[in-house]
Amino acid sequence: MASDKLRIACTVREAREAIAAARAANQRIGLIPTMGYLHDGHVSLIDLCKNHADYLVVSVFVNPTQFSPHEDLSRYPRDFERDRHLIEAQGAHLLFAPTTKEIYPEDSQIRYEIRVLADHLCGPKRPGHFEGVLLVVSKLFHIIQPDVAVFGQKDLQQLLIIQRMITDLNFPIQLIAGPTIREPNGLAMSSRNSYLTTGERRESATIYRALQEARQLIESGERSASIVIEALMKRISKVQGSRMDYIGIVDLARLQPVEQIQGRIAIALAVYIGQTRLIDNMILEVNHGKVQEIPAFH
Amino acid sequence: MASDKLRIACTVREAREAIAAARAANQRIGLIPTMGYLHDGHVSLIDLCKNHADYLVVSVFVNPTQFSPHEDLSRYPRDFERDRHLIEAQGAHLLFAPTTKEIYPEDSQIRYEIRVLADHLCGPKRPGHFEGVLLVVSKLFHIIQPDVAVFGQKDLQQLLIIQRMITDLNFPIQLIAGPTIREPNGLAMSSRNSYLTTGERRESATIYRALQEARQLIESGERSASIVIEALMKRISKVQGSRMDYIGIVDLARLQPVEQIQGRIAIALAVYIGQTRLIDNMILEVNHGKVQEIPAFH
Numbered sequence: 001m002a003s004d005k006l007r008i009a010c011t012v013r014e015a016r017e018a019i020a021a022a023r024a025a026n027q028r029i030g031l032i033p034t035m036g037y038l039h040d041g042h043v044s045l046i047d048l049c050k051n052h053a054d055y056l057v058v059s060v061f062v063n064p065t066q067f068s069p070h071e072d073l074s075r076y077p078r079d080f081e082r083d084r085h086l087i088e089a090q091g092a093h094l095l096f097a098p099t100t101k102e103i104y105p106e107d108s109q110i111r112y113e114i115r116v117l118a119d120h121l122c123g124p125k126r127p128g129h130f131e132g133v134l135l136v137v138s139k140l141f142h143i144i145q146p147d148v149a150v151f152g153q154k155d156l157q158q159l160l161i162i163q164r165m166i167t168d169l170n171f172p173i174q175l176i177a178g179p180t181i182r183e184p185n186g187l188a189m190s191s192r193n194s195y196l197t198t199g200e201r202r203e204s205a206t207i208y209r210a211l212q213e214a215r216q217l218i219e220s221g222e223r224s225a226s227i228v229i230e231a232l233m234k235r236i237s238k239v240q241g242s243r244m245d246y247i248g249i250v251d252l253a254r255l256q257p258v259e260q261i262q263g264r265i266a267i268a269l270a271v272y273i274g275q276t277r278l279i280d281n282m283i284l285e286v287n288h289g290k291v292q293e294i295p296a297f298h
Numbered sequence: 299m300a301s302d303k304l305r306i307a308c309t310v311r312e313a314r315e316a317i318a319a320a321r322a323a324n325q326r327i328g329l330i331p332t333m334g335y336l337h338d339g340h341v342s343l344i345d346l347c348k349n350h351a352d353y354l355v356v357s358v359f360v361n362p363t364q365f366s367p368h369e370d371l372s373r374y375p376r377d378f379e380r381d382r383h384l385i386e387a388q389g390a391h392l393l394f395a396p397t398t399k400e401i402y403p404e405d406s407q408i409r410y411e412i413r414v415l416a417d418h419l420c421g422p423k424r425p426g427h428f429e430g431v432l433l434v435v436s437k438l439f440h441i442i443q444p445d446v447a448v449f450g451q452k453d454l455q456q457l458l459i460i461q462r463m464i465t466d467l468n469f470p471i472q473l474i475a476g477p478t479i480r481e482p483n484g485l486a487m488s489s490r491n492s493y494l495t496t497g498e499r500r501e502s503a504t505i506y507r508a509l510q511e512a513r514q515l516i517e518s519g520e521r522s523a524s525i526v527i528e529a530l531m532k533r534i535s536k537v538q539g540s541r542m543d544y545i546g547i548v549d550l551a552r553l554q555p556v557e558q559i560q561g562r563i564a565i566a567l568a569v570y571i572g573q574t575r576l577i578d579n580m581i582l583e584v585n586h587g588k589v590q591e592i593p594a595f596h
Binding site for chain 1 (some may be wrong): 407411413432436437463468
């Protein structure tokens with residue numbers, strides 16, 4: 001797919017004008033929402049979107065409503081020029097990079113409330129986070145009106161909550177999940193990895209290794225979630241400077257903790273390595289003796 | 299505007315298919331959401347919509363999520379055949395009449411939360427009501443994807459909350475407000491008027507008369523909200539079998555109570571006449587000596 005020169009829209013009006021032409025030409029619109037500081041994970045999502053859409057819109061917006069007051073909004077990494085080059089090189093058609101004022105001219109009086117899916121994992125650890133994600137994602141959906149939107153499976157709880165919003169509110173949008181892209185040492189790619197020191201980055205490799213060992217434990221026949229969680233905690237506690245935020249084994253339909261590992265489950269965790277909070281997960285389909293990893297959820 | 303025979307869609311899929319053809323023909327889509335049991339107020343909204351859209355969609359759906367458990371969901375008046383004839387006679391193109399199961403195949407895990415605008419008037423009297431309204435209206439907006447949606451000013455707080463949702467969430471939809479249509483005796487038209495006995499209906503005329511007298515009081519120079527409210531309460535308390543639910547004089551931007559009547563304000567009230575809860579309102583623009591009624595808010 002050849003791309004014309006990348007167009008940049010900083011306002012809602014500019015974005016809508018740019019997309020109107022593509023829509024009039026009956027092109028399928030694809031949206032890849034990001035907070036910028038792109039890495040190979042984002043690049044893979046843009047690439048994936050090409051299979052499902054003709055006109056690719058990448059948004060770059062660090063959304064303040066999904067950060068708690070004590071979180072890293074102000075120091076979240078930003079590099080617009082680098083992002084622009086990457087997005088252009090990927091053949092995207094429109095970069096939507098609004099200011100905070102453009103997205104939130106006033107405090108939103110309308111907010112979301114999430115039942116069930118936000119009860120565990122990151123939900124209680126980051127109060128208001130997913131509600132803020134839905135706020136900005138629904139705004140982006142209404143601004144861009146994509147036919148397809150692509151999100152990464154690394155943010156599994158976010159992915160499932162957005163899928164649920166699409167279903168519950170009848171958004172006419174198909175959600176596509178992209179598999180987690182990893183560093184050579186297994187660390188899940190994340191813009192926040194830039195916070196890590198060289199030593200911390202090396203230590204962080206243990207997170208994915210521990211997830212793989214948990215899978216092996218399940219493959220060997222273990223079905224008790226608490227035993228698998230204990231093994232994971234023990235393994236990760238040995239990482240220098242680490243502090244566990246949570247580990248959960250949950251069913252994939254409702255993200256509720258399970259005791260017996262059976263059917264489609266996710267092992268999901270958040271760990272602080274030094275000051276940096278990292279998340280990762282693995283989805284398994286467990287049917288009697290058969291254990292299968294699911295790299296991209298459908 | 300000549301209309302082909304009215305099409306009826308009972309599922310989301312049928313509605314989207316019907317509308318896709320209109321959209322492909324570059325027609326402007328207009329939506330008039332109703333809970334059915336249509337009266338001249340609804341008819342006027344369909345009529346108003348013709349000035350703004352080419353393809354008119356009327357939805358008829360008694361939305362359970364906007365009723366509290368103790369409210370009148372089960373006895374809410376219904377007459378589908380009469381509605382269908384009225385909608386066809388008005389020249390609408392599509393009647394969307396889904397079942398409850400079609401709109402809510404499961405409990406919605408995604409809900410709305412409303413700040414500021416739902417703090418007063420009906421908000422505290424009907425907990426969850428406006429959140430349920432936003433749930434169904436946002437679903438209808440995503441199903442029909444109208445360019446224009448028309449709501450009546452009789453439900454003023456609903457109108458302003460929906461306008462705020464459109465603005466805060468960037469819905470690509472223009473909201474049009476239709477003026478309140480009244481019975482010859484001044485009673486605001488409402489499907490719930492069918493609950494009234496002949497005697498109650500006669501008594502109910504006092505509500506609008508009291509609002510007019512309040513306007514006259516303001517025209518004569520009174521600027522104290524509490525004095526105007528007291529006069530209104532006194533007047534309505536004389537209605538046989540009446541019980542005041544609330545009276546408020548609020549600014550139109552945020553629906554917060556004002557003490558001094560100045561600028562754009564609404565006098566809004568809810569009164570029980572027997573078992574039936576009736577609402578009404580009047581919007582005034584008060585600038586120094588000048589008092590002007592605003593029949594349809596923009």
